[in-house]
Amino acid sequence: MKEKLAMERQSLNEKMNKLRIDEMKLEETRRQLDIVRCDLVREQDVLTYREEYLDQRQDELNKRAEVLNQTEKLLKESETRHRRLQDEQSKQFTELQEKNHKLHEMEKQLVLKKLVKKGFCVKIGSIYKIDHSSFSFPDLEKVVSEHF
Structure with missing residues (x-):
């Protein structure tokens, strides 16, 4: 019976040792999971920060695009x-050029009419006395248009 108890004790000790080893493995796994969890939390924080930064940049770009669109x-x-x-x-x-030309033409016609009424004709910078009976108004226009 002592042998049986000794065998049971040895079996229980082996099981206890195995449980302790499993417990140590489990504890190590928990530590590794905590490390991984902390790394994941840190990465999540970094990603959240980057996402916020990118959102801010996108908002800035949208504002700049709006300003650019308004400027365009x-x-x-x-x-x-x-x-x-x-x-x-x-x-x-x-219109002013046309009016100026018409005004110039009207002034020229007015000057010529006055000269014709007084019996003069302008030819190449000189004034000649003309006889109304032998000189017609169309001839006067020809002389004036050649020299003005």
Whole structure:
């Protein structure tokens, strides 16, 4: 019986040793899991920080894009207004040139009519006395158009 008890005791001791070894392995596994858990938490924190940073950068880029779009819109409006003003200025300049030309022609005609009424004709910078009976108004226009 002593042998049987000794064998049971030895069997129990072996089982206890095995349980202690398993417990040590389990404790080591827990430590490794804690390390992995801490690493994962740290990585999650880093990823969260990076995500926040990227969100901020995206917000900044969106704001800049909006400012750029507004600036481009204002530039297009300004260019359109500039072209419209240039066209208007060009049109007014053309009108003024036409009016100036008409005014010049009217002044020339007025001077010639006054000279003709007084019996004079302008030819190459000189004034000649003419006889109304032998000189017609179309001839006067020809002389004036050649020299003005």
